[in-house]
Amino acid sequence: MKRITIIFTVMALATLPVLAQSGLNINSLFDGRYKTNPYAAEYIVTGPAAWEIDLEVYHSLKVTQKEQQDLIESLVNKDGATAIDKEVQLRNGKLYYGFYTLSKTKKGRNRYIFFLNQNLAKKSPKNMVTLIYMEGKATPTQIKKLIRK
Amino acid sequence: MKKFYFFIAALFAVTQLSAQTPDTVTVIDAPRQVIITETPTGTMVKVKGKKDNDEYNYTYQMEHAANDSIHTSQDVDWDLNFPFKKNKKKDYHWTMETKGLYFGGGLKTSWNLVNNSFNWGILNIASVNYHTLHGQHFSLGVGYDNKRFSLKRPYCFVKYERPDVVDVSLYNDVSIYDRSSVLSVRAIQFPLLFQQDFGKEFHLVLGASMNWNVYAKCNTHFKTVNKTNYDISYRDIKQNKITFDVIGALSFDGLAIYCRYTPGNMFKKGFGPEIKNTWMLGGAIAF
Numbered sequence: 513m514k515r516i517t518i519i520f521t522v523m524a525l526a527t528l529p530v531l532a533q534s535g536l537n538i539n540s541l542f543d544g545r546y547k548t549n550p551y552a553a554e555y556i557v558t559g560p561a562a563w564e565i566d567l568e569v570y571h572s573l574k575v576t577q578k579e580q581q582d583l584i585e586s587l588v589n590k591d592g593a594t595a596i597d598k599e600v601q602l603r604n605g606k607l608y609y610g611f612y613t614l615s616k617t618k619k620g621r622n623r624y625i626f627f628l629n630q631n632l633a634k635k636s637p638k639n640m641v642t643l644i645y646m647e648g649k650a651t652p653t654q655i656k657k658l659i660r661k
Numbered sequence: 662m663k664k665f666y667f668f669i670a671a672l673f674a675v676t677q678l679s680a681q682t683p684d685t686v687t688v689i690d691a692p693r694q695v696i697i698t699e700t701p702t703g704t705m706v707k708v709k710g711k712k713d714n715d716e717y718n719y720t721y722q723m724e725h726a727a728n729d730s731i732h733t734s735q736d737v738d739w740d741l742n743f744p745f746k747k748n749k750k751k752d753y754h755w756t757m758e759t760k761g762l763y764f765g766g767g768l769k770t771s772w773n774l775v776n777n778s779f780n781w782g783i784l785n786i787a788s789v790n791y792h793t794l795h796g797q798h799f800s801l802g803v804g805y806d807n808k809r810f811s812l813k814r815p816y817c818f819v820k821y822e823r824p825d826v827v828d829v830s831l832y833n834d835v836s837i838y839d840r841s842s843v844l845s846v847r848a849i850q851f852p853l854l855f856q857q858d859f860g861k862e863f864h865l866v867l868g869a870s871m872n873w874n875v876y877a878k879c880n881t882h883f884k885t886v887n888k889t890n891y892d893i894s895y896r897d898i899k900q901n902k903i904t905f906d907v908i909g910a911l912s913f914d915g916l917a918i919y920c921r922y923t924p925g926n927m928f929k930k931g932f933g934p935e936i937k938n939t940w941m942l943g944g945a946i947a948f
Contacts, residue, residue: 557745565744570745609739628741633738635738636738642741658744659742
């Protein structure tokens with residue numbers, strides 16, 4: 513997959529989205545390692561564009577490398593174990609999708625992790641694992657409406 | 662098979678909650694099929710073992726309590742949406758627009774009696790644009806342009822024998838205060854422009870404009886020693902009806918600096934001084 517890295521930085525501090533995931537296992541994935549990876553695409557949205565949909569941080573990662581996909585799944589599972597609410601679906605013994613609501617931040621913002629392994633899709637599987645970290649006042653229902661077609 | 666184990670685990674958990682003394686309800690060793698059905702009021706689980714053997718089939722119905730938190734997941738594929746695309750404006754090839762309120766001053770003109778000049782207008786009151794969707798725009802529009810040329814102090818516009826010929830003279834002796842003499846030309850302009858985008862906000866605009874000079878006036882104003890105001894206007898003058906400008910502009914986020922070059926003479930040949938090769942430089946908003 514051609515590398516696509518789009519970074520919307522409206523807020524001055526580019527490190528803010530990274531800090532937002534601190535304390536989570538998936539934080540290690542957002543350390544910039546994928547910026548030069550041709551098999552990954554990383555999106556960071558903060559500022560007004562995110563505020564419009566009641567988020568402070570939208571940080572997503574799409575990866576097509578198998579070993580990286582397994583790593584992401586294992587880290588998501590670790591963070592998912594500490595989630596206060598979760599909705600998961602397994603296919604063939606692997607995580608197909610997971611929607612985790614984490615404990616709130618100190619500022620009272622909701623935190624969510626979404627994971628989707630499209631290799632396990634039934635109709636049109638594709639070699640893609642997506643991880644999205646979201647933080648803001650959006651409710652789980654809002655989040656699902658936003659990210660699901 | 663795994664579904665069955667999940668079911669047994671779930672069943673066991675439910676049984677733990679509903680009764681203090683859990684007991685085995687049934688054991689189906691090799692389930693052929695497990696069907697879980699969700700309804701608004703509850704969940705039904707059917708376990709099928711062997712065909713045509715009721716002993717290997719089991720059905721369990723669980724009603725939801727009023728305050729239960731239920732997570733259901735339909736076994737359908739997810740298709741992800743990038744939520745920020747919704748705010749993106751759809752681009753069209755053809756659009757209409759209004760743009761370019763500009764104000765500028767004269768840099769240079771061929772006639773050395775011009776003290777200063779002023780230029781303002783609206784580049785496109787209305788225009789038709791074609792956007793390639795790859796950063797290039799072509800537009801043809803209609804706008805308004807006004808140019809003013811004021812003479813150096815000792816000189817003023819006058820008319821002598823022929824009423825349609827504008828000439829230049831020194832002020833008379835009595836006119837000693839507030840002297841100004843201005844040629845004003847108003848035009849309906851038809852700019853043909855090319856715009857190249859550099860990123861989202863930065864644009865380069867190049868083009869030409871045909872000016873239909875519909876109105877021209879020479880106005881001389883002065884006061885005499887006894888403070889009497891004189892305001893003399895000549896409207897019946899022979900301006901060139903059609904002139905052409907070359908336009909260049911750089912814009913950033915709606916603000917622009919522009920340059921206009923008018924090679925043609927403002928007056929028809931023989932009907933006034935030669936005011937040509939005029940350069941204007943200024944700023945524009947809503948560009």
